[in-house]
Amino acid sequence: MTWDFQTDPDFQQKLDWAATFVREDVEPLQYVLDSAYDVANPLFQRLVRPLQAEVRRQKLWACHLEPELGGEGYGQVKLALLNEILGRARFAPVVFGAQAPDSGNAEILARFGTPEQKERFLKPLLANEIVSAFSMTEPQGGSDPTQFRTMAVADGDDWVINGEKWFISSGPFAAFHIVMAVTDPEAKPVNRLSMLLVPADTPGIETLRVSSIAGHRTPSHSYFRYTDVRVPRASMLGAPGQGFAVAQTRLGGGRVHHAMRTLGEAQKAFDMVCERVISRQAQGGRLADKQMVQEKIADSWIEIEQFRLLLMRTAWRIDHYNDYLKVRRDIAAIKVQMPKLLHDVVARALHLHGAYGISDELPFLGMIANSYVMGLADGPTELHKVTVARQTLRDYTPSPDLFPDYSLPSRQAAADEKFRDLLEGLALEAAHG
Numbered sequence: 001m002t003w004d005f006q007t008d009p010d011f012q013q014k015l016d017w018a019a020t021f022v023r024e025d026v027e028p029l030q031y032v033l034d035s036a037y038d039v040a041n042p043l044f045q046r047l048v049r050p051l052q053a054e055v056r057r058q059k060l061w062a063c064h065l066e067p068e069l070g071g072e073g074y075g076q077v078k079l080a081l082l083n084e085i086l087g088r089a090r091f092a093p094v095v096f097g098a099q100a101p102d103s104g105n106a107e108i109l110a111r112f113g114t115p116e117q118k119e120r121f122l123k124p125l126l127a128n129e130i131v132s133a134f135s136m137t138e139p140q141g142g143s144d145p146t147q148f149r150t151m152a153v154a155d156g157d158d159w160v161i162n163g164e165k166w167f168i169s170s171g172p173f174a175a176f177h178i179v180m181a182v183t184d185p186e187a188k189p190v191n192r193l194s195m196l197l198v199p200a201d202t203p204g205i206e207t208l209r210v211s212s213i214a215g216h217r218t219p220s221h222s223y224f225r226y227t228d229v230r231v232p233r234a235s236m237l238g239a240p241g242q243g244f245a246v247a248q249t250r251l252g253g254g255r256v257h258h259a260m261r262t263l264g265e266a267q268k269a270f271d272m273v274c275e276r277v278i279s280r281q282a283q284g285g286r287l288a289d290k291q292m293v294q295e296k297i298a299d300s301w302i303e304i305e306q307f308r309l310l311l312m313r314t315a316w317r318i319d320h321y322n323d324y325l326k327v328r329r330d331i332a333a334i335k336v337q338m339p340k341l342l343h344d345v346v347a348r349a350l351h352l353h354g355a356y357g358i359s360d361e362l363p364f365l366g367m368i369a370n371s372y373v374m375g376l377a378d379g380p381t382e383l384h385k386v387t388v389a390r391q392t393l394r395d396y397t398p399s400p401d402l403f404p405d406y407s408l409p410s411r412q413a414a415a416d417e418k419f420r421d422l423l424e425g426l427a428l429e430a431a432h433g
């Protein structure tokens with residue numbers, strides 16, 4: 001039996017190196033660079049490329065990938081430990097070759113791309129020479145894919161795409177889009193959609209707007225219109241109608257990686273508030289000595305530790321089963337808990353910093369905004385709760401009777417029946433002295 005909470009010493013050394021590197025060399029980037037997607041920016045090239053080279057030398061580049069794609073094949077448990085460190089700095093994912101949406105798009109191309117697509121798009125994507133977009137959400141419906149209207153229609157040797165997509169991360173910088181489009185409107189909802197690889201310079205792609213998310217200066221979420229966008233038949237990734245199955249390739253792992261980094265962000269806010277409450281005086285003593293402050297510190301610590309355990313167990317189960325269906329509930333559960341953890345821990349940290357906490361001199365408001373992003377970007381929390389509940393309830397069977405077997409009278413009757421001989425024997429013995 002193995003039930004272990006230790007990190008092996010060799011990997012711990014790598015984690016220690018990563019923690020120092022992220023703190024000293026990567027975190028400063030976010031104060032001089034704005035967008036982690038703008039790889040053509042000369043300052044990005046100057047500052048980020050040498051750090052990426054150092055990460056490669058340390059064998060920590062794109063660790064989510066298998067060795068044949070240039071990763072280390074570490075598995076999710078090691079990734080969890082590493083990603084918690086990466087969550088402490090905004091540029092850490094790009095410096096370590098693990099930036100969304102590129103990380104998930106690379107997994108799709110690796111699995112479903114043709115050799116020519118891999119050469120033209122996957123290779124430079126893995127090297128972070130280009131970035132990419134995952135184009136799925138539509139203005140009239142994001143959570144519910146049956147609302148998607150973007151169509152891809154076969155025409156000769158091509159697919160012709162028409163429709164609109166919005167909130168597409170990295171849109172202004174992407175060299176290609178992976179577009180989710182309806183290819184068979186008459187099929188069951190799960191078989192209506194397909195994925196297509198569309199180079200960003202294909203005629204017919206128009207940017208209607210680019211939105212900013214709170215806390216980021218550079219707008220980087222595009223609203224695209226596709227008008228008669230024509231791509232060859234071979235642009236389809238996976239079989240027609242298999243868009244959802246292909247999407248799972250990226251969303252399963254990606255959701256866990258987001259959660260791991262969110263944990264790192266929450267831990268960072270917690271470290272700040274711990275330093276603050278032992279430094280600040282109020283009404284004759286340290287903040288840290290007030291019981292209502294201690295309650296907030298205790299609640300945050302407990303929530304962080306609970307979440308880390310749930311995450312690590314999920315990571316372990318992904319490695320152990322290597323079967324998405326077996327870990328669907330675990331992944332949905334961490335998706336539910338992730339925004340709440342970040343929100344609650346950061347809100348306490350903000351509050352305990354007083355006015356300073358809500359000012360633009362501290363990062364808490366941006367972190368709170370990020371907690372809302374985390375509750376939406378991979379689908380809203382409500383949908384993940386539905387998954388947890390459905391997966392849980394299917395292991396139960398309905399009661400055949402009006403009064404359930406677990407009612408106390410039923411239990412009493414069952415116990416009386418089970419022990420009847422013994423109880424009758426004892427009663428007889430008692431009657432006969």
Ligand SMILES: Cc1cc2nc3c(=O)[nH]c(=O)nc-3n(C[C@H](O)[C@H](O)[C@H](O)COP(=O)(O)OP(=O)(O)OC[C@H]3O[C@@H](n4cnc5c(N)ncnc54)[C@H](O)[C@@H]3O)c2cc1C
Nearest residue numbers: 134135136137141142143167168169373376377379380382
């Ligand atoms: C920062 C950021 C980056 C993003 N990047 C991308 C990207 O790169 N590519 C992409 O395709 N999309 C992206 N998105 C979009 C994201 O996938 C959608 O926002 C998400 O799927 C929710 O869709 P919606 O915004 O249309 O919300 P809606 O579907 O309108 O839902 C709004 C709210 O309604 C409630 N709700 C919805 N359905 C249910 C239900 N069944 N039961 C109960 N309540 C429900 C929830 O509270 C939900 O938050 C991004 C979003 C953000 C915020």
